[in-house]
Structures are given as C-alpha cells and as structure tokens.
Amino acid sequence: MRSEVHDLVHRAQAVLEPERELNLATLDRTFTLRGHDAVTSAIGSSLLAAIEREAPGVAVRMLAEASIDTNDLRHGQVDLEIGSTEPDLPEISYRTVVNDRLVAALRPENPLAEGELTVSGYANAGHLTVSRRGRLTDPIDATLAELGHSRRVVASAPTSTAALYFAAHSDLVVAVPEIMCRPTLQSLGLVTRKLPFTTPTVTLFLAWHQRYDNDKAHRWLRQRVLDAFAVLYDETEPADRG
16 A cells, blocks of 8 residues: 555656756755665765765665565665666666676786686686675586586675675685776775686666656656766666666
8 A cells, every 4th residue: 555655646746747847956855776786886976976966955875785576666665776687577667777797806916817817727716706695606607517617616795895805805716797896896906807708798777667757856866877887887878768
C-alpha cells in the first residue's frame, strides 16, 4: 500500500512538473543512490562538489550495492542505481554510462609489475577476487581453464577498494575495471597490467523508475551523475531509454 501511494503521488507530481520551474537554490530534497563501491569512490567527490555548488539544500544517501536483487527502484526506496546488470523491467528507464575493461592491479614491488604479463605468470600468482557474496571463483577461472591453467585464489574481498588495499600491501593480484577504479589505483600507488587473455567488457548502467522521467529535480541529478562520469571517462554520453 505504501509503495503504491508513493508511486501515485510522484505520478501526480510529474503531471504538474512541466508547469513548474526548478529552483536549485531553494531545492530541499534527499536522493538515494545505490552502486558498486568503485563507482561511488570514482564519481562521489565530483558529484558532491556539483551538488554543493548548485543545490546546497540537497542531500544524498549513497548506499552499497545490494547482495541480492531488489525492487527498490520500483518501490521508490532508491532514486538512482548504478550497476553492471541491464534492467529488464519495463518500468525501469536506464542509459548505458560507459564500457570499461578488466586489468590486473598490483603493487610496483610485485615481480609481475615489470614487463609483459603472460598467462603462466598471471596464473602462478596469488589472487584476490571481488565478491560481496564471498565467491572465490569468477569468469576468469573458466577462461584460464580453457587455456590449460588454473590459479590460486587466496581470499575474496567484499569490495574492490578492500581488494586493492590488500594488493597494495602484498604480492597478491586482483582484476578490476580499469577506469572505474582509477582514483583508488592512483591513491594506493598501484600499477596495472593488461590481462593476457580476452575478458568481457564491463558495462555500467544508470537506472531509475519511469515515474521520475519528467521529474526536473531528478533529471538534474541524473545529469550531474553523468557529468561526474564524463570527467572520469571522457566519453560521449549515450541517449536515454524510456
């Protein structure tokens, strides 16, 4: 009942929205964003600076990526969600933000930091996985198996930030999205190496419920998020769907 009322109220507001002018200086609203920790770390500072500069009355809740699939966008509990899964519900609008690639991250003192990374050199190293569910395997293991290799995964980390911190203080290697993790990689003084095999592209999607399609304040926030990504990725923004 509560979610249905919430939806009806916002749909009614959307009908009136075209007649109202958005005054960012007086906007008093709290938005909830959910995304991978690497995304939050990468765009958070730029996004918050824009909000403070343009709409000082706006507050943002940044939530960690959920460990299970949720319907929080549908129920109005999350305003924007940034993730690697393309939404399949018809009432969820989204746009592709960027395509990234996985790279091997390691500290400069790691013996693998010099020269070209080979399949055998990579497979023989100690590894970390990034999994909020604690999984010790990922698609890289299947790729290595096809090439006749296997690797030893020492530990899983719940976030890419934690995994990169562990790599910075050991000779462990972790595969992470290159550009999305760039700020953390630079902060920790880590180096990256191209993986010696092909991996799928990491695609990020920005998603929201269609009730907010014509919500001017929500549209402003979406654009600020995209601007923050543009600073990070320096890519042309794709068009909206929905």
